[in-house]
Amino acid sequence: MKSRWHRLTQFASSWWVPAIIIFVGGALGTASRQAVTMAIPGSEQLLSLLLINVTGAFLLGMLLEWLQRTDALNAHLQRIRLFFGTGFLGCFTTYSTFAVTNAQLIDNGDVPKAIAYGLLTVITGFLAAAIGMAIASKISPTEEPHS
Numbered sequence: 130m131k132s133r134w135h136r137l138t139q140f141a142s143s144w145w146v147p148a149i150i151i152f153v154g155g156a157l158g159t160a161s162r163q164a165v166t167m168a169i170p171g172s173e174q175l176l177s178l179l180l181i182n183v184t185g186a187f188l189l190g191m192l193l194e195w196l197q198r199t200d201a202l203n204a205h206l207q208r209i210r211l212f213f214g215t216g217f218l219g220c221f222t223t224y225s226t227f228a229v230t231n232a233q234l235i236d237n238g239d240v241p242k243a244i245a246y247g248l249l250t251v252i253t254g255f256l257a258a259a260i261g262m263a264i265a266s267k268i269s270p271t272e273e274p275h276s
Contacts (some may be wrong), residue, residue, distance in 0.1 A: 147211050154216020162221045175246055178227055179253070185222030186254040189214060190261030198269035 162181055169177040192214055196206055227250060234243035 147208075150208055150211045151216040151219075154212040155220040156216075158217035158220030161217070162223060174230065178223065178230060179246070179250055182222050182224075182227060182250055183253045183257045185218050187257035187261040189218045189222075190258030191265040192218070192261075194262040194265035195269050198266065 165181055166174070166177045169180070192210070196210055196214075199206060227247075231243045231247050234240070234246065
């Protein structure tokens with residue numbers, strides 16, 4: 130007969146636990162994105178999307194660099210990545226809204242604004258991720274990165 134502990138660890142290693150972790154992180158990320166959008170007054174959708182996506186890129190770069198420099202195979206750290214990386218930041222940032230917003234700008238004849246906004250988002254997102262990774266590399270344990 131299997132022990133209670135064995136059954137519990139079997140359940141914990143099933144796909145349900147990661148799915149629940151991602152679901153909860155995603156729900157909080159979506160709610161946070163909505164809160165940021167509502168905090169920016171008027172119809173400044175471009176500003177809120179830029180802020181959300183650049184902040185998300187910074188935090189994801191920082192998180193993934195930190196995890197790479199720690200024992201990323203540790204089950205606890207894997208759950209942190211699922212909750213914050215896949216769940217929270219995956220739902221906080223919004224590529225689909227970014228793409229649709231640019232398509233709407235083009236459709237409305239505002240091609241220069243669409244190009245400027247698209248480039249600004251991609252370039253600042255890249256820089257934010259790089260800065261997040263650099264910061265995490267300075268504050269992470271001195272363990273060598275995993276290959």
